[in-house]
Amino acid sequence: MxxxxxxYENIEESFQNEVFNKLKxxxxxxxVGYYSLVENDKLLEDIKNYANNNIxxxxxxxxxxxxxxxxxxxxxxxxxxxAILKKDGAKLHFLENSDPINLEQTLSKIDSNKTIFVLISxxxxxxxxxxxxxxxxxxxxxxxxxxxxxxxxxxxxxxxSPLSKFAKKYxxxxxxxxxxxxxxxxxxxxxxxxxxxLSGVDIKELLNGAKKFSDSFFxxxxxxxxxxxxxxxxxxxxxxxxxxFAYSSLLEYFxxxxxxxxxESLGKIDSKKDRVGLTPIGLIGSIDQHSFLQLIMExxxxxxxxxxxxxxxxxxxxxxxxxxxxIEKTDYINNQSFQTLINAQCDSTxxxxxxxxxxxxxxxxxxxxxxxxxxxILYYELLTSAVGVILNIKTYEQDGVELGKxxxxxxFRK
Amino acid sequence: MxxxxxxYENIEESFQNEVFNKLKxxxxxxxVGYYSLVENDKLLEDIKNYANNNIxxxxxxxxxxxxxxxxxxxxxxxxxxxAILKKDGAKLHFLENSDPINLEQTLSKIDSNKTIFVLISxxxxxxxxxxxxxxxxxxxxxxxxxxxxxxxxxxxxxxxSPLSKFAKKYxxxxxxxxxxxxxxxxxxxxxxxxxxxLSGVDIKELLNGAKKFSDSFFxxxxxxxxxxxxxxxxxxxxxxxxxxFAYSSLLEYFxxxxxxxxxESLGKIDSKKDRVGLTPIGLIGSIDQHSFLQLIMExxxxxxxxxxxxxxxxxxxxxxxxxxxxIEKTDYINNQSFQTLINAQCDSTxxxxxxxxxxxxxxxxxxxxxxxxxxxILYYELLTSAVGVILNIKTYEQDGVELGKxxxxxxFRK
Numbered sequence: 001m002x003x004x005x006x007x008y009e010n011i012e013e014s015f016q017n018e019v020f021n022k023l024k025x026x027x028x029x030x031x032v033g034y035y036s037l038v039e040n041d042k043l044l045e046d047i048k049n050y051a052n053n054n055i056x057x058x059x060x061x062x063x064x065x066x067x068x069x070x071x072x073x074x075x076x077x078x079x080x081x082x083a084i085l086k087k088d089g090a091k092l093h094f095l096e097n098s099d100p101i102n103l104e105q106t107l108s109k110i111d112s113n114k115t116i117f118v119l120i121s122x123x124x125x126x127x128x129x130x131x132x133x134x135x136x137x138x139x140x141x142x143x144x145x146x147x148x149x150x151x152x153x154x155x156x157x158x159x160x161s162p163l164s165k166f167a168k169k170y171x172x173x174x175x176x177x178x179x180x181x182x183x184x185x186x187x188x189x190x191x192x193x194x195x196x197x198l199s200g201v202d203i204k205e206l207l208n209g210a211k212k213f214s215d216s217f218f219x220x221x222x223x224x225x226x227x228x229x230x231x232x233x234x235x236x237x238x239x240x241x242x243x244x245f246a247y248s249s250l251l252e253y254f255x256x257x258x259x260x261x262x263x264e265s266l267g268k269i270d271s272k273k274d275r276v277g278l279t280p281i282g283l284i285g286s287i288d289q290h291s292f293l294q295l296i297m298e299x300x301x302x303x304x305x306x307x308x309x310x311x312x313x314x315x316x317x318x319x320x321x322x323x324x325x326x327i328e329k330t331d332y333i334n335n336q337s338f339q340t341l342i343n344a345q346c347d348s349t350x351x352x353x354x355x356x357x358x359x360x361x362x363x364x365x366x367x368x369x370x371x372x373x374x375x376x377i378l379y380y381e382l383l384t385s386a387v388g389v390i391l392n393i394k395t396y397e398q399d400g401v402e403l404g405k406x407x408x409x410x411x412f413r414k
Numbered sequence: 415m416x417x418x419x420x421x422y423e424n425i426e427e428s429f430q431n432e433v434f435n436k437l438k439x440x441x442x443x444x445x446v447g448y449y450s451l452v453e454n455d456k457l458l459e460d461i462k463n464y465a466n467n468n469i470x471x472x473x474x475x476x477x478x479x480x481x482x483x484x485x486x487x488x489x490x491x492x493x494x495x496x497a498i499l500k501k502d503g504a505k506l507h508f509l510e511n512s513d514p515i516n517l518e519q520t521l522s523k524i525d526s527n528k529t530i531f532v533l534i535s536x537x538x539x540x541x542x543x544x545x546x547x548x549x550x551x552x553x554x555x556x557x558x559x560x561x562x563x564x565x566x567x568x569x570x571x572x573x574x575s576p577l578s579k580f581a582k583k584y585x586x587x588x589x590x591x592x593x594x595x596x597x598x599x600x601x602x603x604x605x606x607x608x609x610x611x612l613s614g615v616d617i618k619e620l621l622n623g624a625k626k627f628s629d630s631f632f633x634x635x636x637x638x639x640x641x642x643x644x645x646x647x648x649x650x651x652x653x654x655x656x657x658x659f660a661y662s663s664l665l666e667y668f669x670x671x672x673x674x675x676x677x678e679s680l681g682k683i684d685s686k687k688d689r690v691g692l693t694p695i696g697l698i699g700s701i702d703q704h705s706f707l708q709l710i711m712e713x714x715x716x717x718x719x720x721x722x723x724x725x726x727x728x729x730x731x732x733x734x735x736x737x738x739x740x741i742e743k744t745d746y747i748n749n750q751s752f753q754t755l756i757n758a759q760c761d762s763t764x765x766x767x768x769x770x771x772x773x774x775x776x777x778x779x780x781x782x783x784x785x786x787x788x789x790x791i792l793y794y795e796l797l798t799s800a801v802g803v804i805l806n807i808k809t810y811e812q813d814g815v816e817l818g819k820x821x822x823x824x825x826f827r828k
Contacts, residue, residue: 070701071701071704071705072704075705085515096701097698097700097701097756098700098755099661099662099663099664099752099756100731101663101664101727101728102664103731103752124740124741125741125743125744126744127744127747127755128700128755130738130741130744131733131744131747131752133738134734134736134738134748135731135732135734135752137734137736138734138736162740162741162743163740163741165739166738166739166740166741169739169740183704184705236714237714240654240714240716241693248515249513249516250515250516256705259705259706260704260705260706263705263709263713264705264706267708267709267712268708268713269712275713275714275715276713276714277713277714279695279709279714279717281693284511285511286484286512286513287484287485287511289815289818290484290485290597290674290815291489291598291670291674291677292673292674292677292678293814293815293818294677294678294682294814294815295678295680295681295691296681296814297681297815297817298681298682298689298691298814299677299680299681299690299691299692299693300651300654300689300690300691300693301689302654313513313515314515315514315515315518317514317549318549319545319548319549320551320552322548322552324544324548325579325580325583326538326576326579326580326583327539327544327576327577329539329576330539330540330541330545332826332827333541334548336826337514338517341512341541341542341545342512342513344822344825344826345541345818345822347821347825348818348819348822348825349818351818351821352817352818355817399712400707400708400712401704401708403711403766404703404759404762404765404766404767405762407762407765407766408759408762409746411758412746412747412750412758413746
């Protein structure tokens, strides 16, 4: 369960209805597909079938899963896998960057004979992804038409994309991303679900949590979300940064996923040709109390802060009742659990910031499991969409990144 | 070697002299100690002597080094160790957070019989650090007065601090941080150098690079730094975020170190009681072209961007000459090295952003080695100090973080 505590002013009722109906229209139209990902028994079935027929899995030999993908093709899976305490399952790696050292370092950690590679790109035209895939084929002597690659490669791409045609030509296992689901909203499609399943995450519960939150929102039970969206959108010039302060190291990549969905969706030139945008910043508590908190407390008041707090870490390790000579002043925490400490740090920091009249809100997560993370994903997707509706921008596009790609290609094409 | 390319307007000469002299005064005064860290043969000698007498090292058994420290006690060491390609040396781990899961996960990776623990805190009063230390002593049955802990524990703290008294009482190995060196400026003191040496980093070269840059600056050969500092300080209301876009995954923690030194030093209430501040953001290329670039390109023009580019990755791995059916459009990069690709991505992105009239500058790093990273550290320390001088703030203090600590303690003390 998630518990939302915010005191943002109630959005005016007729405007609330307008925003709500626009989101409902997006959901019911064919234009924005992510809303429909939360219920997909067919995909769950297809993934299970794939696994039941994969030779490495049948022989219980799968040790590593390597995702070759970047941005929306990697951030969501990484966020979820890192957030959830899995008992077992293959190790999940991500090859994202065109950095040669990083590529070699990651590959040195895997046993290529026991690895499934998952190549993810909506079109296939992502230069990092195809380049890394070519390197891997060359390094491990995988010919496209050899039998071995059939058991080791999964391709996830848009239906009928160039990459899909490539997959079909060589009969590689293939999963599709619905055409109306953008990369940064695709974590609950095959993009996230296939690698997560192979690495031992309960993807059914993940979707279940997402669906429950979506249903609750569309049944008008989560209006706090619209109040918050309204505050962010209306005050984007004043509070131009939105900080997530997540009190668990396990949420390190979740805040990375948030940075993408928020930044790329909301940094736009609007219908009046004005630039709008809200800059996302991801922090981890208590670590960043020792790096970024000073700036929040005394710097410009240009940030709103959302605290994420995990109520139950499923760990009872304690600070032992040891007294350190001369440092008795820290002994007050002896006999408390680390969970009590980190959550008290979250509360104290939130109170201190709040006393500066800096806008704060709190999301309490019962525990880091599939159902709750699924709900949290949907919450942030809906919040992003709602802010986009109020700002009246093209939330689901990203025209701003094309120029750099064109320039890159020009450098090499004669 | 570092190469700095920026076109920030020349700072007016008399003002340049004023800022330069204030920095020189800081350097020569006893008030700000970090400037003097770049030359410290005595410390290098002491660290070597420690290593020569440590039983694990003498018997060639050291496998892991665990730093127990947070904020300024961990970020710098992490940044440097990750940035440099070491051939061998012990694995370096950091226990920072009060997150119980993270604590248990990190400790599960070490062999406690072959580990040196390095406890770092300026005063000893850091609640995460003492709590984790107590937990470790309890878990591994280390009694303070047992022989075994003498070989396994190093304490790094201020001279005469409560923690220093604790170290002396039990005869633990101890290194000191000069009293006039603040946590976030302490990476070139024992705080960074001890764990880095134990994990195989050439700390002499690190200091050497730092000293060379410092000498060059104080010989008036790096005035580009003052031009940039002047631009940032004078325009902090307009360009309130400074983004480092570092094109190598190895610089992931370097940008984390930058976030602390920049945010915590420059987010301040100034002498006129006004809030000032520049928000630091760390990005990694090419990855964040797929997450944050859209916001830079089309969102509010409230950011300046510094590109970090590594000229020589010391890797010649290439994109093989493989053609992918239907995706021929990415074949233009075949036969190029990954290094060429990532650096061309850096150039293309910088050009695209620059065309939007968003302020950009470039730092080229010959290669990621100790000397260059030392220089880069000094560059950012001096830049931070220079901006602080121009903003007329207390760069080296951090009063804003105290309130949360007081609130925390109150929750537990009856």
